Amino acid sequence: MRPVYVAGFAELPHLLQDNLLDEPEMVQRVTAAALADAGLGRDDVGFTCSGSNDYVMGRPFSFATALDGLGAWPPIRESHVEMDGAWALYEAWVRLQHGDVDVALAYGFGKSSLGSVEAVRTLELDPYSLAPLGIGPLPLAALQARALLDAGLATEADFAAVVERSRRDGNRNHTAPMTEAMSAAHALTLPYISSPLRGHDGPVRTDGAAAIVLSTEPVGPRIAGISHCIDAHQPGFRDLTVSRSIATAAAAAGGTSGVDVVELHVEYSSQEGIVLRALGLDSSVSVSPSGGALVANTPMVAGLCRIGHAANAVRGGAKRALAHATSGPLLQHNLICILEPA
Amino acid sequence: MELTSPFTLEYAYKRSLGPVLSRFFTALRDGRLEGVRTATGRVLFPPLEYDPDTGEDVGEPVEVGPGGVVTAWTAAPPPGEAWVLVRLDGADTAMLHRFTGDPASLETGLRVTARLAEQRVGFITDIAGFEVEA
Amino acid sequence: MSDDPVTRFKAPVRLDYTVTAGSVTADFLREILKGRLVGRRCPDCRCVYLPPRSACPTCGVITTEQIEVGPNGTVTTFSVIRFPFEGQVLEPPYACAHVLVDGTDTPLLHIVGNCDVDDMRMGMRVRAVWAEELKPTLASVRYFEPNGEPDVTYDSFSGHV
Secondary structure: OOOOEEEEEEEOOOEOOOOOOOHHHHHHHHHHHHHHHHOOOHHHOOEEEEEOOHHHHOOOOHHHHHHHHHOOOOOOOEEEEOOOHHHHHHHHHHHHHOOOOOEEEEEEEEEOOOOOHHHHHHHOOOOOOOHHHOOOHHHHHHHHHHHHHHOOOOOHHHHHHHHHHHHHHHOOOOOOOOOOOOOHHHHOOOOEEEOOEEHHHOOOEOEEEEEEEEEOOOOOOEEEEEEEEEOOOOHHHOOOOOOHHHHHHHHHOOOOOOOOEEEOOOOOHHHHHHHHHHHOOOOOOEEOOOOOOOOOEOOOOHHHHHHHHHHHHHHOOOOOEEEEEEEOOOOOEEEEEEEEOO | OOOEEEEEEEEOOEEEOHHHHHHHHHHHHOOOOEEEEOOOOOEEOOOOOEOOOOOOEOOOEEEOOOEEEEEEEEEOOOOOOEEEEEEEOOOOOOEEEEEOOOHHHOOOOOEEEEEEOOOOOOOHHHEEEEEEOO | OOOOOOOEEEOOEEEEEEEEOOHHHHHHHHHHOOOOEEEEEOOOOOOEEOOOOOEOOOOOOEOOEEEEEOOEEEEEEEEEEOOOOOOOOOOOOEEEEEEEEOOOOOOEEEEEOOOOHHHOOOOOEEEEEEOOOOOOOHHHEEEEEEOOOOOOOHHHOHHHO
């Protein structure tokens, strides 16, 4: 494989309210900032890939509108995935393997504030036997949390501890929104929204954008391995307490030996333990020091941000950082990207 | 001043079913719960066109239920909704559906039964929900 | 109940949003409420976009400058609409046209009214006709109509067709 390095990363602040930037303006600001972080210009980029979702943005071809922000006329080499920007980065990494392009740009953007991300997630379920039932993502995650409790693999106190740590770390991260500090003990006194999950076990949904510049020059953390795998869609067709796709993707990305920092795309506090166990890691590693996707959950962006924050961890001295991105219901589809010093 | 406008995105899709799901929904309309058997002998319910473990085509229909066992559940505070994953008798997988009984009775391992809607049209809501087995 | 096999079902999708204009389009629509058309200029290539674009698609930079344009313009190309459809503003036949509003570099898709469709010409000069009640929408310009000025030559707008 051709070595690929993270040359630059930028994210807009993840805001609880509409940031009042249209798609081109979000994309222009975040890609310009990532290129500045990389010390590169627009003309250095040989391939660009975006991740976004028209259902989230409430607008057909929102990704095409957004291209204005790149200066995409006359046409440039670009592509799009209707997925989190982490998968746009994967496509950019594959494109760099072709050998004829040396710098690639991946970005994602999304707004939770325009509509209902919950309603979009419901529509993304199997259209024959799941979507017509109208189950939202929180009760769906609650079924998984119940399976964990029944299997003796977690307690509600474990879920609450994830919330306490995520909020504490998120409030130190200037790009994450400020959230009310919550001790695990207090969290456990609050009512269930859909048992055994409480409101704070779910994500803080935000608006924002993120971009990463990849280069074949050793100017930043090296992508030591990247892979993605998928499980069966139907929640009743798999053991919800484990993630085979995470374990398979992590092995394909080179394994987790020596990993000291992980940035996990966990949307419900109950899922963190599943991801860590699938990775063969425990809380002795630094888990989501950015605060993670629980406290800054911008749709189509949160996964890409995990890779950016893992790269930042390597820039800050980590020896081997692992980023995880997820898509689909209950950790169905998972991407693992492992970063090491160049 | 922030300018906002309500907007509704609507698509009037119709979905065709293909042979496996057509058989499933026809049987459901007629009051029967039918899974499918895979080449490895597992019974999938609700049926898929392929074995998710191998990608192979699935085989003949197998009648399952209407009784089954709760493998996971969740309930919102009343009058909110309750949901169950139920492995129907004769099936190796669980189906997700509403629990329409008393949520206070819910526990993993609970025996439940599918309650069929009186007016059935060949749609997943022809199962109105699950309730505690008598 | 039917005995026919079930082969399809209706699977409608419905999602509700509160869309926001974004600050650049909001500025444009606020000026519409005052009966003014404003475009947005690229600081690099000086191109003026109408409707305004928040970023220049050629230069990839934020368009910073808002400038008043029009109300006159030039028809760069047109098509005559001869069939009725839902939501139509004018009685057919009428022309929809690309109007290069004076002071801009990008033609605006709009309607030409008060004009026999057989008299429509590339290069004809038109002006914006405003609705009686102005709302924050481009439909506050009801249509463009001939303004009586002589036609301009194709060469004068050929870079914008």
